[in-house]
Amino acid sequence: MIETSGDEIGKTQLVQYAQDLHRTYEQLLAKNKELEILEKKKNDFLEMILHELRTPITKVMMAAEIIMSSRPIDKKARLPYESLKKGIKKLEYVISEIALAAQQSHDKAPVRRGEVLLSALIKRLKVDVEQFITTRKQKITFSGLSRDIAVKGNPMRLYDAFFNIVQNASRFSKDGAEIKIRVKREGDFAVVEVIDRGIGIEKSKIGLIFGSFYEDVDISEHHSGDFEFKSSKLGLGLYISKKIIEKHGGSISVESKVGKGSTFTIKLPAAL
Numbered sequence: 001m002i003e004t005s006g007d008e009i010g011k012t013q014l015v016q017y018a019q020d021l022h023r024t025y026e027q028l029l030a031k032n033k034e035l036e037i038l039e040k041k042k043n044d045f046l047e048m049i050l051h052e053l054r055t056p057i058t059k060v061m062m063a064a065e066i067i068m069s070s071r072p073i074d075k076k077a078r079l080p081y082e083s084l085k086k087g088i089k090k091l092e093y094v095i096s097e098i099a100l101a102a103q104q105s106h107d108k109a110p111v112r113r114g115e116v117l118l119s120a121l122i123k124r125l126k127v128d129v130e131q132f133i134t135t136r137k138q139k140i141t142f143s144g145l146s147r148d149i150a151v152k153g154n155p156m157r158l159y160d161a162f163f164n165i166v167q168n169a170s171r172f173s174k175d176g177a178e179i180k181i182r183v184k185r186e187g188d189f190a191v192v193e194v195i196d197r198g199i200g201i202e203k204s205k206i207g208l209i210f211g212s213f214y215e216d217v218d219i220s221e222h223h224s225g226d227f228e229f230k231s232s233k234l235g236l237g238l239y240i241s242k243k244i245i246e247k248h249g250g251s252i253s254v255e256s257k258v259g260k261g262s263t264f265t266i267k268l269p270a271a272l
């Protein structure tokens with residue numbers, strides 16, 4: 001009879017663990033590869049669809065313009081023309097958002113690195129969000145705008161990222177709610193906090209909201225709008241915002257409690 005010492009059992013178990021671990025690692029690598037291929041396929045598909053949609057939409061719009069510019073103008077055509085124009089604008093918006101998301105996900109080129117004053121950018125945002133904030137009878141307060149904190153990057157892209165986060169804060173808060181925006185410097189970082197007291201996000205959903213085409217509603221309850229309570233469009237805003245912020249060397253995180261509200265924190269390397 002062969003006797004096995006406790007040490008040997010321990011060693012055999014360790015070897016077994018190491019082999020299991022290695023196998024799991026290999027499986028993860030293979031799954032990751034599969035996901036990368038799927039992601040690429042999805043983006044290629046989106047680009048192809050967008051390309052196919054753009055041309056007919058432009059043609060329809062041009063045809064409508066020609067009809068409306070012909071003389072004499074048919075007064076009865078004015079109303080259908082306006083609604084056609086509105087519909088086309090909406091389609092153009094959808095196409096440009098999807099194109100932007102697809103571009104953000106595969107464009108690895110570094111962003112343009114001009115200096116951007118955060119206070120100026122947020123002040124512009126303040127003016128632009130005023131319309132939907134007042135329509136919803138909400139209140140928005142800003143702090144830290146008197147200090148000039150600069151970051152490096154593309155002001156238009158950064159503006160898009162902040163706009164979406166503030167728009168979300170408004171959309172997912174009730175009428176009359178308060179939203180706070182705090183700008184500050186923390187060591188080498190410029191920090192912007194967007195704080196709402198809205199519906200909040202379940203813990204299990206936090207990891208999902210930055211993914212593409214994600215919205216936390218039953219699709220049958222989806223209603224699109226720019227600022228109405230719980231309205232949303234494509235579920236792309238945070239996905240695009242995160243990509244933009246990361247391309248600027250920054251990060252975005254969220255702390256949230258259902259029914260209590262959410263705080264989105266954006267950190268960007270401050271320009272020296």
Ligand SMILES: Nc1ncnc2c1ncn2[C@@H]1O[C@H](COP(=O)(O)OP(=O)(O)OP(=O)(O)O)[C@@H](O)[C@H]1O
Nearest residue numbers: 168169172200209215216232233234235236237238
């Ligand atoms: N401040 C917030 N409070 C509560 N839920 C939020 C908040 N911000 C985002 N969410 C949740 O995360 C989802 C994804 O947000 P995201 O901005 O990506 O898409 P969206 O606002 O639904 O659509 P889009 O931005 O494309 O118009 C939202 O649908 C919502 O469920």
Ligand SMILES: [Mg+2]
Nearest residue numbers: 164168237238
């Ligand atoms: Mg959004």
